[in-house]
Amino acid sequence: MATTPMPRASSARIHVNVDGVDHLDEVEPRLLLIHYLRDRLGRTGTPIGCDTGNCGACTVDLDGVTVKSCQLLAVQADGCRVTTIQGLAGQDGAWHPLQKAFHEQHALQCGYCTPGMIMAARDLLRETPDPTPEQVRDALEGNLCRCTGYQNIVRAVLAAAAELRRQGAPEPRGAGADLPRASGQEAVT
Numbered sequence: 001m002a003t004t005p006m007p008r009a010s011s012a013r014i015h016v017n018v019d020g021v022d023h024l025d026e027v028e029p030r031l032l033l034i035h036y037l038r039d040r041l042g043r044t045g046t047p048i049g050c051d052t053g054n055c056g057a058c059t060v061d062l063d064g065v066t067v068k069s070c071q072l073l074a075v076q077a078d079g080c081r082v083t084t085i086q087g088l089a090g091q092d093g094a095w096h097p098l099q100k101a102f103h104e105q106h107a108l109q110c111g112y113c114t115p116g117m118i119m120a121a122r123d124l125l126r127e128t129p130d131p132t133p134e135q136v137r138d139a140l141e142g143n144l145c146r147c148t149g150y151q152n153i154v155r156a157v158l159a160a161a162a163e164l165r166r167q168g169a170p171e172p173r174g175a176g177a178d179l180p181r182a183s184g185q186e187a188v189t
């Protein structure tokens with residue numbers, strides 16, 4: 001008996017810069033950004049936790065704004081610059097002060113929440129270079145940790161803030177999308 005072929009999902013062309021590398025790709029319109037990063041590009045440093053926008057494990061930077069990458073489609077990143085935890089280290093491989101502080105302050109146990117915590121903390125420190133512990137807790141309220149009790153995470157963010165101030169080099173916000181968009185969509189806001 002003849003079977004009716006399944007219709008092929010349409011695809012969309014996207015142009016995304018991830019951790020400094022340009023990618024021009026065809027993706028299914030329904031593909032989540034987190035799956036694009038992990039499964040297509042192999043950027044597995046960003047984990048998937050809840051897949052529902054609750055845990056913050058999948059947090060990345062999209063043109064200077066932290067986003068939960070399980071809540072965005074890959075096509076929404078067209079024309080954007082994405083920074084993941086794997087893009088934070090310097091050219092020479094030196095850890096970002098936040099990575100160093102999380103290590104030194106024992107701010108992780110299983111480490112599953114750590115990439116998202118660091119990306120969210122980075123966002124805070126760009127806006128608020130000298131935060132109070134309460135401001136750190138507020139900034140990280142969308143990031144859940146099942147292991148640490150948060151005390152050392154707050155300590156680590158405060159230590160990294162002090163180090164960044166000492167270096168006198170607060171990170172600027174992203175320069176915004178200046179990549180040619182592959183599909184002519186509107187920018188994500």
Ligand code: FES
Pocket residue numbers: 047048049050051052053054055056057058059068069070071
């Ligand atoms: S995996 Fe995205 S918020 Fe939990």
Ligand code: FES
Pocket residue numbers: 107108109110111112113114144145146147148
């Ligand atoms: S260190 Fe295990 S979830 Fe945070």
